[in-house]
Amino acid sequence: AARAGVDLILIETFNDSMETKAAVLAAKEVCDLPIFVTNVYDSTGRLMTGATPEAMIAMLEGLDVDVLGMNCSLGPEQMLPLVERFTAPTSLPILISPNAGLPVVRDGKTMYDVDAAQFAALMQQMAQKGACLLGGCCGTTPEYIKQTIAQTAHVPTHCQSKKMKLWFLRIHMQ
Secondary structure (H helix, E strand, C coil), X not given: CHHHCCXXXXXXXXXXXXXXXXXXXXXXXXXXXXEEEEECCCCCCCCCCCCCHHHHHHXXXXXXXXXXXXXXXXXXXXXXXXXXXHHCCCCCCEEEECCCCCEEEECXXXXXXXXXXXXXXXXXXXXXXXXXXXXXXXXXXXXXXHHHHHHHCCCCCCCCCHXXXXXXXXXXXX
C-alpha cells in the first residue's frame, strides 16, 4: 500500500468493537502505515453493540492505533458532548467527522439540518475541547470544510504527536 502512494489506513464507520479490532489487525498484518480509526456512536455514546468511547479507547490503544475518534451517525451538535469522553482518557490525537446535522426527508430528498456556518462554529468548540483532526461526513460539502478551517485556524492544537506532525508534513509535501 505504501509503495502505491497510500499515506495511511482509515478504518471508519464501524459500529461493532470486534469488527473494528479485526480491521485493525488485518491492516497491521499487511502494512506498517499509520492507522486511524473512527467508530459510529449514538447520542448516548455507545456503539450499536454497546461499547462506550472509553472501552474503544482502551482496546484501540492496546492495538497501537495512531488516531481514534468518531464519524457519521450524528451531527456536530450531538457529537459535541461526547468529545471530552475521547480527550480525557487518551493522549492519542482525536479525529471527529460528523454529519451535517441529522437527516430529514423533504419532498422525497434527504437533507441535513445544519448549515456550513453552524457546522464550523460547532467544530470550533470541538477543537477547543481537544479534537485535533476535524472533517465532515454525510451532507457536508467543500464549503463546510472551508468554513471549519476558517473557524478553527486560530485554535491551538492539542495534538502532541511528533509522529503525526511528520505524517501530515509528508502528506502536504506531495
